[in-house]
Amino acid sequence: MSTINCNNCNHVFSSESNYYSHYLTVHKSNSTSIKKILILGGGFGGITVLREIEKNFKKSKVEITIVSDENYFLFTPMLPQVISGLLHPSNISTPIRYFCKKAKFLQAIIESIDLDQQLVTIQRSFDNKMRALEYDYLVLALGGNTNYFKNHNLEKHSFSMKSIEDAIAVKNHIILMLEHAAQTGNYELQKMLLTFVVVGGGFAGVETISEINHFVRHSISKFYPSINPKNINIVLISSKERILPEINEELSKKAWESMEKAGINILKNTRADDAGEEFVMLNNGEKLPCATLIWTGGITMNNVVSELKCEHGESGRIVVDEILRMKNRENVFVLGDCALIKDSNLDSFYPSTAQHAIREGKLIVENLKALFKNEKKLKKFSFHSIGVMAIIGNRTGIATIRGYSIIGITAWLIWRAYYLAKIPTLGKKLKISVDWATDFLLTRDITLIGTIKKKKIHFIHITDNVPSIKQQLSSNLG
Ligand SMILES: Cc1cc2nc3c(=O)[nH]c(=O)nc-3n(C[C@H](O)[C@H](O)[C@H](O)COP(=O)(O)OP(=O)(O)OC[C@H]3O[C@@H](n4cnc5c(N)ncnc54)[C@H](O)[C@@H]3O)c2cc1C
Structure with missing residues (x-):
């Protein structure tokens, strides 16, 4: 100052x-x-x-x-669904002035x-x-704030996942990578453009990678005939032995298996130590070529x-x-x-x-x-x-409620019902319901x-x- x-x-x-x-x-x-x-x-x-x-x-x-x-309240649990085009960004944000009757708001x-x-x-x-x-x-x-552990390269070359702007930027970037990948016959280049890496095995990381996985595979199968799906590489990096440390070990293992079955490659006990425009460097010395790195590795x-x-x-x-x-x-x-x-x-x-x-x-x-x-x-x-829950794939969730572990479509439905109820206004609840309902009928938007x-x-x-x-x-x- x-x-x-x-x-x-x-x-x-x-x-x-x-x-x-x-x-x-x-x-x-x-x-x-x-x-x-x-x-x-x-x-x-x-x-x-x-x-x-x-x-x-x-x-x-x-x-x-x-x-x-910001002049709005952001419902962060649904942010990953903005990346995948499932939800419209403004449907998960509510202007703060909406809540002010007696109060004064200053942006x-x-x-x-x-x-x-x-x-x-x-x-x-x-x-x-x-x-x-x-x-x-x-x-x-x-x-x-997002914690990059004072690593300037990681901050410069990755996207964070905290705001509406972040989600829109990631969505746009993914679509751009698909457009680029569709125009190259070079195997190495296509694989690099189609490698999407998320760092962080907590809720934000797991839900983000799951949404990206579905969005990329779905969009390629519908709109990008020149892309070889075998070149898609969706990677989640977890510094711990397992993902989702907030849930019990058995359910965490099941979530892992389900995500791997859906095509997500999970690297455990691994840290991202450095990054550049076209790579991320892992602590085991591996240099992973990728054009998309998303950081959910902690807060400061x-x-x-x-x-x-x-x-x-x-x-x-x-x-x-x-x-x-x-x-x-x-x-x-x-x-x-x-x-x-x-x-x-x-x-x-x-x-x-x-x-x-x-x-x-x-x-x-x-x-x-x-x-x-x-x-x-x-x-x-x-x-x-009484419980925690997360979306881990297309119509798949995990939940632990009062000690009971649930995985699959039931957990996914419980997630949707619970979080929809928590959305603060009726108007936004309706808009989100419409977004979800139309997803059964329509393809995702790749504009x-x-x-x-x-x-x-x-x-x-x-x-x-x-x-x-x-x-x-x-x-x-x-
Ligand atoms: C992608 C993602 C998914 C998540 N999923 C879940 C979930 O499924 N379940 C769950 O329970 N939690 C989830 N979380 C965590 C949850 O969002 C946070 O724990 C929660 O938002 C914390 O609330 P808060 O009010 O402390 O902070 P925030 O919600 O981050 O609010 C802080 C506010 O302060 C404002 N602010 C900060 N600094 C300044 C400044 N200098 N000047 C003016 N304004 C400022 C910010 O703009 C913001 O409005 C998720 C988080 C993310 C990022």
């Missing part, structure tokens, strides 16, 4: 601390009766908190603000958090101006979280107490992938999943309600999921969408609507 431009009054500051003292003396609101709840992050954690607050704080004197860098990048001053600095994307937001209660749900914290002055644990996540509060900060709640929460029953940490983020969000709002009623006793977090032009509007100078300091002092800017 070089200079800071206050968006309330246009003054420029050379440091964050100067800006904060200016904000606190000139702009800080004087109202103490209206409490401010600030939610950071519009993913599973942040949106659950927002929805629960909207339900439970209808009559309370409270100001709710949610900030996120902006969160730059930093000052826990002592109780201020969060955000940056507007169109003119890069900074703005400080005050809070009485802070809810931190900033998720995580973004700068806002890692620079916070608090206790950090495994992968840089924030250590919280049983109430889900940051240690020594009673008004800061942390949840989801950026929180490290100890499961005292198992003496381990709760996994980073959407299921957990949702449960944590619900508990935080229950405790906020109690705090607003001046109740002293707050609830501790305890949750044991190659070209580069999408994005016009940058940085550094626009708006001078005509900047209120005077006097006006700002008399009204809390929206």
